[in-house]
Amino acid sequence: MTTETGTQSGAARVTTTSGGASSARPTAPESRPDGRWPGRGRSVLKHALLIAAALLMLYPVLWMIAGSLRSQDQIFTAPGLWVADPQPQNYSNGWSALSSPFGHYMLNSAAVVLGSIIGNLVSCSLAAYAFARMEFLAKRTLFAIMLMTIMLPIHVVIVPQYILFSQLDWLNTFLPLIVPKVLATDAFFVFLMVQFIRGIPRELDEAARIDGCGHFRIFFRIILPLMVPALATTAIFTFIWTWNDFFSQLIFLTDPNMYTVPVALRSFIDATAESSWGSLFAMSVVSLVPIFLAFLFGQRFLIKGIATTGGK
Numbered sequence: 130m131t132t133e134t135g136t137q138s139g140a141a142r143v144t145t146t147s148g149g150a151s152s153a154r155p156t157a158p159e160s161r162p163d164g165r166w167p168g169r170g171r172s173v174l175k176h177a178l179l180i181a182a183a184l185l186m187l188y189p190v191l192w193m194i195a196g197s198l199r200s201q202d203q204i205f206t207a208p209g210l211w212v213a214d215p216q217p218q219n220y221s222n223g224w225s226a227l228s229s230p231f232g233h234y235m236l237n238s239a240a241v242v243l244g245s246i247i248g249n250l251v252s253c254s255l256a257a258y259a260f261a262r263m264e265f266l267a268k269r270t271l272f273a274i275m276l277m278t279i280m281l282p283i284h285v286v287i288v289p290q291y292i293l294f295s296q297l298d299w300l301n302t303f304l305p306l307i308v309p310k311v312l313a314t315d316a317f318f319v320f321l322m323v324q325f326i327r328g329i330p331r332e333l334d335e336a337a338r339i340d341g342c343g344h345f346r347i348f349f350r351i352i353l354p355l356m357v358p359a360l361a362t363t364a365i366f367t368f369i370w371t372w373n374d375f376f377s378q379l380i381f382l383t384d385p386n387m388y389t390v391p392v393a394l395r396s397f398i399d400a401t402a403e404s405s406w407g408s409l410f411a412m413s414v415v416s417l418v419p420i421f422l423a424f425l426f427g428q429r430f431l432i433k434g435i436a437t438t439g440g441k
Contacts, residue, residue, distance in 0.1 A: 193413060194410075195210045195211075196407070198212045198215045198216055199212055199216060199219075199407060223407070226408050227385070227393060227396055228386075229385070231415065233386075234388050238371075238372055241371060241389060242368055242371045242372055244307035245367050245371045246363075248308075248311040248312075249363055252312060252313035253315060253318040254356065255313070256275075257318075257323045257326055260275075260323045261322075261327050262331075279320070287377070290309075299381075300381055301381070302381075303387075306371075306374075318367070325358070329352060329355055334351065337350070361427060362430065365424065365430070368423050369423065372419065372420060373391060374391065375391035375392065378391060379392050390416045397412070
């Protein structure tokens with residue numbers, strides 16, 4: 130004989146069998162139509178606030194795009210985003226306004242960015258493996274000194290670097306911008322990779338060491354394939370920071386043929402004559418396209434690399 134006793138809404142239903150044993154099986158709580166709308170309203174409000182904040186942050190970029198399509202006399206007199214009389218010739222004029230086509234400066238920036246990315250990936254990953262897995266004299270002291278260099282402003286070291294590179298006859302070349310990356314001078318990326326490697330189980334190293342692998346084989350065959358998120362994060366940040374770097378490139382590159390994109394954009398602003406603002410905004414929009422594409426296609430690796438850094 131089986132009897133069932135129902136309780137209030139949302140409670141469990143008790144079933145009693147002929148043997149006296151009872152069992153409780155949960156039942157789904159009754160739906161409350163009035164409770165769905167407040168939750169949905171909060172979600173709509175939250176997304177509306179996020180969209181409004183995103184538009185607020187994107188407004189300068191949207192205004193620059195609108196300014197790139199305006200004439201010279203309308204750029205600072207029309208504060209809105211609507212362009213009544215588009216001037217697409219600003220892009221063609223800006224592309225050929227300087228001594229060389231703007232594509233020449235983008236290729237210069239691409240060369241510096243490529244060298245910087247390769248240098249950071251190779252040197253920072255090797256330095257991070259040494260700090261995370263190897264034991265050597267004064268390891269903690271050297272790691273602390275490396276971390277302190279993150280707080281060191283570039284203005285403190287730029288003068289000694291300029292004197293050194295001038296004596297090496299490296300000025301007006303890309304070497305002062307690339308060679309320091311090969312020497313693992315970006316302590317932020319070293320620290321990021323150290324934290325990532327510390328999250329990789331040491332049992333993998335021990336198993337490889339039993340099979341006769343040394344440090345280099347462990348690094349290249351085990352650690353490096355697992356470091357893809359951290360390497361991607363390093364590559365994306367290096368790309369963005371190097372592409373937008375103005376100060377270092379302005380110091381070491383004085384030949385117009387060696388200008389990169391940030392220095393070339395500065396050439397559109399003339400302190401004595403009329404500045405070509407329309408062409409400047411147009412080429413600024415063009416220079417943002419590589420950064421947008423890098424972030425668009427690397428966003429998944431960027432978020433994964435930051436989220437897993439330091440995980441144990």
